[in-house]
Amino acid sequence: MRQTRLTPYRAAVLEALRGSCNHPTAxxxxxxxxxxxxxxxxxxxxxxxxxxxxxxxxxELKYGDEAARYDPTTMRHDHLVCTRCGAxxxxxxxxxxxxxxxxxxxxxxxxHDYRLELLGLCPACAGKxxxxxxx
Numbered sequence: 001m002r003q004t005r006l007t008p009y010r011a012a013v014l015e016a017l018r019g020s021c022n023h024p025t026a027x028x029x030x031x032x033x034x035x036x037x038x039x040x041x042x043x044x045x046x047x048x049x050x051x052x053x054x055x056x057x058x059x060e061l062k063y064g065d066e067a068a069r070y071d072p073t074t075m076r077h078d079h080l081v082c083t084r085c086g087a088x089x090x091x092x093x094x095x096x097x098x099x100x101x102x103x104x105x106x107x108x109x110x111x112h113d114y115r116l117e118l119l120g121l122c123p124a125c126a127g128k129x130x131x132x133x134x135x
Contacts, residue, residue, distance in 0.1 A: 012037055013048040014057065014072070022086040023061060023069040023079075061088070063117075077113065082122035091118060 006014070016032040017024065024032070030045045049070060054057045059071040063081060069088055078091040095116060104111030120126075 004060055007042050007048075009033075009037065010048040011038060012040070013045060014052055017052075017058060017070055018072045020072075023071050025067040025069055027067065029070065065106060076113070078117065080118045080120065080122075082125055083119050084125040087122040087124070089122070091116070 012033050013029055016029050019026075020032070026042075026049055027047070028043050030040070030042055032093070033040050033045060049058070053060045053070075056074060059074055061069040061071055061079070063069070063086075066086065071090075073090060078093070080089040080091050081087075095114065100114045101111055
């Protein structure tokens with residue numbers, strides 16, 4: 001019989017994710033959950049993340065060949081991605097519907113939603129770059 005409830009381990013993973021100030025990987029969540037539940041298995045973390053994703057309680061973010069990242073915010077939002085260190089941040093700036101509908105129509109698509117990733121340097125990496133060029 002497949003479990004369809006929020007088990008203690010699933011709840012621990014969800015709590016760890018909600019308590020994160022970034023978009024952690026499964027490995028980062030494993031280390032965090034292990035602090036309060038030392039016996040947790042790595043597979044349990046993956047199973048919990050898959051279940052929480054399927055239930056729509058969290059988002060799984062995939063960026064190229066990098067490890068998947070997880071986001072507790074399930075309402076529509078976009079992300080800023082640091083091209084140097086890989087940091088992820090939420091963006092609440094909305095693109096006008098007319099603009100993304102027009103972008104799709106140029107290729108013959110009827111767009112019903114969009115996901116935007118803005119690429120650049122996070123404040124820490126931009127500061128390093130600025131300090132390095134000033135020296």
